[in-house]
Amino acid sequence: MATPPTPTATSAGSAYVSVSRAVCFGWLIFYQRVLHVVTVSHCPLHPSCSNYSIAAINKHGAFRGIILTADRLLHESDEQYYAPLIRRNGRSLYADPVESNDFWWKTR
Amino acid sequence: MSKATWLWLALSCVIWCPQAPAADERVQETLGFADHLRSQGDYYRAITEYERALFLAPGNSLAPHIRLQIAACYIHGKKWDTAVPLLLDLKAQYADREEGRTATLWLADTYYFMGSYDRASALLDEFERHQPTEARLDAARLKQAACLLRLNNCTWAHETLDKIPTRSPARKAADDFSQALPRYQQLPQKSPGLAAGLSTVLPGAGQLYIQRPGDALISLLVNGVLIGAAAIAYHNDEPVAGSFILLFESGWYFGNIYNAANGAHKFNQRQREMFFDQLQLKCGLFQAPGDTPRTVPAVGVGLRF
Numbered sequence: 001m002a003t004p005p006t007p008t009a010t011s012a013g014s015a016y017v018s019v020s021r022a023v024c025f026g027w028l029i030f031y032q033r034v035l036h037v038v039t040v041s042h043c044p045l046h047p048s049c050s051n052y053s054i055a056a057i058n059k060h061g062a063f064r065g066i067i068l069t070a071d072r073l074l075h076e077s078d079e080q081y082y083a084p085l086i087r088r089n090g091r092s093l094y095a096d097p098v099e100s101n102d103f104w105w106k107t108r
Numbered sequence: 109m110s111k112a113t114w115l116w117l118a119l120s121c122v123i124w125c126p127q128a129p130a131a132d133e134r135v136q137e138t139l140g141f142a143d144h145l146r147s148q149g150d151y152y153r154a155i156t157e158y159e160r161a162l163f164l165a166p167g168n169s170l171a172p173h174i175r176l177q178i179a180a181c182y183i184h185g186k187k188w189d190t191a192v193p194l195l196l197d198l199k200a201q202y203a204d205r206e207e208g209r210t211a212t213l214w215l216a217d218t219y220y221f222m223g224s225y226d227r228a229s230a231l232l233d234e235f236e237r238h239q240p241t242e243a244r245l246d247a248a249r250l251k252q253a254a255c256l257l258r259l260n261n262c263t264w265a266h267e268t269l270d271k272i273p274t275r276s277p278a279r280k281a282a283d284d285f286s287q288a289l290p291r292y293q294q295l296p297q298k299s300p301g302l303a304a305g306l307s308t309v310l311p312g313a314g315q316l317y318i319q320r321p322g323d324a325l326i327s328l329l330v331n332g333v334l335i336g337a338a339a340i341a342y343h344n345d346e347p348v349a350g351s352f353i354l355l356f357e358s359g360w361y362f363g364n365i366y367n368a369a370n371g372a373h374k375f376n377q378r379q380r381e382m383f384f385d386q387l388q389l390k391c392g393l394f395q396a397p398g399d400t401p402r403t404v405p406a407v408g409v410g411l412r413f
Contacts, residue, residue, distance in 0.1 A: 066359045066363075067359065067362045067363050067366050068363075068366070069359075069363070070359050070360050070362070070363020070364070070366070070367070071363045071366045071367040071370055073363070074315075074323050074326050074327050074330070074360075074363060074364060074367045075320070075323050075367055075370075075371065077322040077323070077326065078320045078321075078322040078323045082374070082378065100374075101370050101374075103373075103377070104300075104370075104373040104377075
């Protein structure tokens, strides 16, 4: 089973997570552990939007990560017409990792 | 000769002679089983068996062939990063042998699958220079043309296809490829800059331009509601609430611009992938080792690029 992404230290390898990242991760963990439990609907994409956000912030930092998250939330409905269908944990989901949305950046 | 010498010779024959063929037989059996596993699609168990064969006869003349098969299994299993060093090693070690040449071609395939088109192209170029009489040269040229097209170098791709002689079996595929080239240049494209610009002026407009009406509607609604809420808050003398809403809105606004540009890039990429999928289907350019190219018969089928 694929494990969801977890907040990690900055890519530069420093031992601490920056304040902005810590705030973002705090919200996301609060959402995943508290709010997500009481919500009925499930994200049709893989990874889920919160895991996508964690992966985006881990990869690109807080500012770009937030923009990528907003992009993800906006294209969530339309992406189902284009993304490949995969099976995860017995569910059919549409694959939409961070790499599908930053592939055109010149520097990664 | 003394009795002791005869006895020693006889014992040597008994001990050593039957063992050599037995070891060879075991290697052959193991290889047979590994090939069977590979044909069944059980690549990782096949790798274990190939490794066993290598362990049983490390100095065997089949060792390069076995290592090539291991690399093929990794390619089938899409473990490109593991296959590449293996193939590089084989290419360097057996440059003058069939295994080395095959490793070079498989390495180019692997780079292509990985999306490293420049590396694949450079490798195929090197193959052409060093193996001018190789039977697979024309197929390699076809692959190189595909790599060059992926790198948006249409002219060079055309020149590479022109090098394929008329009598070559690859000529038919090269002609199909050449005919498709102008269509590649006319693929419908969306400008990411224009999409982003439209969404900067009016959230959702860029998304409409890239034919994503769902994204456009959500973008317009979210941004409209949040900007409206911020305006109401400022109007009611609540600057803190207004600023907080504006801060929240800024993420959505920039996300909307990014969404439009990203959508345009995805649109363009999808068009290119569709083109290359059809090209692959028609010309059978790249396939994992051991796979037969799945091409569409020319008669009675009209593919639209």
